[in-house]
Amino acid sequence: MLTAYNYQEFLSSSFLKKESNKTNRDIMDSVKKIIDDIQDKGDRALLGYIEKFDGVIPENLLVSREERKAAWKLVDTKTITALRNAAENIKSFHQKQLQNSRIMQQDENIYAGQLYRPIERVGIYVPGGTASYPSSVLMNAIPAVLAGVENVSMATPVRNGQPINPVLLVAADIVGVHNIYKVGGVQAIAAFAYGTETIPSVDKIVGPGNAYVAAAKALVYGDVGIDMIAGPSEVAIVADESANASYVAADLIAQAEHDPSARAILFSLSAELIDRVNDELKNQCSVLPREEIATEALNVNGASVLVSDIDQAFELCNAVAPEHLEIQTERPLECLGKVKHAGSVFLGHYTPEALGDYYAGPNHVLPTSGTAKFSSGLSVDDFIKKTTFLYYSEAALKDASEDVMQLAKQEQLEGHSRAIEKRIK
Template sequence: MKIERIANTVSLKRSLETGTEEQRQQVLAIIDDVKRNGDQALKEYTKKFDGVSLQSLCVSEQEIEQAYTRVNEEMVEIIREAAENIRDYHERQKRESWMMMKEDGTILGQKVTPLDAVGLYVPGGTAAYPSSVLMNVIPAQVAGVKRIVIVSPPNKQGTLPAGVLVAANELGVKEIYKVGGAQAIAALAYGTETIQPVDKIFGPGNIYVALAKREVFGQVAIDMIAGPSEIVVLADETAKANEIAADLLSQAEHDERASSILVTPSMKLALEVASEVKKQLETLPRKEIAAASLENYGAIYVTDTLEEAVAAVNELAPEHLEIITKDPMSLIGQIRNAGAIFLGRFSSEPVGDYFAGTNHVLPTNGTARFSSGLSVDEFVKKSSIILYSEQALQENYTKIAALARLEGLEAHARAVEERFKK
């Protein structure tokens, strides 16, 4: 890994997933085809892109049963325990509707209503992601969403990964469809003969999925445009180089554009971590992916002081931040920009990815400067409630009318004045 000494702050050099105009036009054509031809278009694109001809887009009960034969009972129990932890954490985020009454009889409030239907895109490709099922479905269920739909690209055998099916079944998801790519996003947004449309789409995917989510936004809501995974480790001389190296590699193995960065005031630690990364990389099954990630987006930044290291972290605004210092708790107040914060050497990033209960769907590409990770709030909408009393309007209608006329909206002014005409 590259070691660079920095004097103050540093910007993470990463291009946003904007795609090319050619890719955008391809996505627009797919969306239009799905809107016009429904299931037929989905099946044709599945054959073209995934290499499999499907008779049915729906995952059958038999496929669910077969999935359980490929996942041992111990793993099923681990999935259940992880789900319990995630549910417990997200139950604490749930908001309730509320009302307040003022002395003049006015009632103001807020009504919290779960979305009617949401769609979850579970990526295929180089890995299977049952954890993504847990992280997206559970907060939706806690929020009270009644209809939850999962779409995911099938493999060459025309099935989905066993772990994904087991996780979905354990959570009671009934609608699971074998379709991926931009065509799956179009189906969720506009509907087909088999897949009814949803109100909001969640989940990461490749550039075509990201572009499709951008194009259907407005017809439906979307969670975010997810970029490659990121980790920043903030460490001092008390940290252990082998543990930091392992944590950096845990993100580098995601894909070739993942970013793994160490920020430290200790040059000794920096050199040791660089050596450990090289050593541990050799035995990784996904060595080529991790090596490319480290070459292009990995770095070790050495600062003069811990305070400068904290400033650099805030500039980077990482998806995942590990703080492995002598007193990590003392630094929490200084961290302004991070999707999730892991404190101490025993809070390795995969703890949050899989089991602790916090959500692993987090802002990337520096968007932790202004956005948050996935929560129950993403699955509800809020309506304001106004019951204005006669006394309150009597006291304030002239002020309301004056504000309306300031904006040149005479009918607004007359609407409140009409109540008090003699």
């Protein structure tokens, strides 16, 4: 099922081609129109689009206390416990990312450093329908709340008057989401970006979504912050003879079942392992509820690459910069130093990606499509701003003045030079 490559073939494969993630112009144009409309006309336009795309305008856009309370009665205790335990682990991991303001220099004449301050208002987008993931609520909200964001809002669509998945509401309560709005798609992004009478604007929008939501985030980027523009999910597995073919196959399938465009790549030091994995893929897929999706993804976007040694595996793997990287080798920790570019790394035979997707602590919002070469998964840092500060005494300014004035003159900014001159004369 996996397309077989050797080292050379993989180097010239489409997996290493820099392709533009850009949405096509048609989508962009229609999305822009919705955003402009909502920015201009507020609630009136917003409600119109909700009716158009989701069938029914909810009585109240803001989910009420009663609705949130009622959700708890609809979720079984096993799920509530699992959510609580996951939230604890995620909190514990992210808490350790918190940092203090820093002082870079402090002497008699100069005081300089960085203030760490939280973003004030954040909006989390949570898709509805089959891709309605409570784990997304945990992963997006926890770092925001820990960072000290004052207001964490959430938006999720209500289709044809159907109630919101109660597990989402319970997850939102567990992590402390302040407001939840019944609005989805481009409308939600536009409302968060520019505000309407009912939905206050936020400073940053995070969370997954379909191609339209992604286009909307790209369009409002700059007016508000966004987390990233995510592409299809992907996993790369580096495996040696010690790997269990059944585990490897299960993890490739877990990736593939997301989406027909999901990517699953196996870098193997053993030809035999590749054969066994392919057999396992067939067997395991045949009894999978999402068989069709997984099979298509594996056939179209699945790859096995036979490498000559572990360094070759990591050379190719770093070139891919996968969202998820599993290292199923005999000595996985010894490979960690070879990782240059990846979203998140899962080490050893008992650390499947699924464990991290839901539960262990690291964030599951990760850079896709090779963007791990320049960006990171979601963390507390995404909700913090660093403001530099500087104090110079009169004496310190005098010492610096000649150099500063010289540089200002070089750039023909005489006003800059005079702002120094006035103070030292």
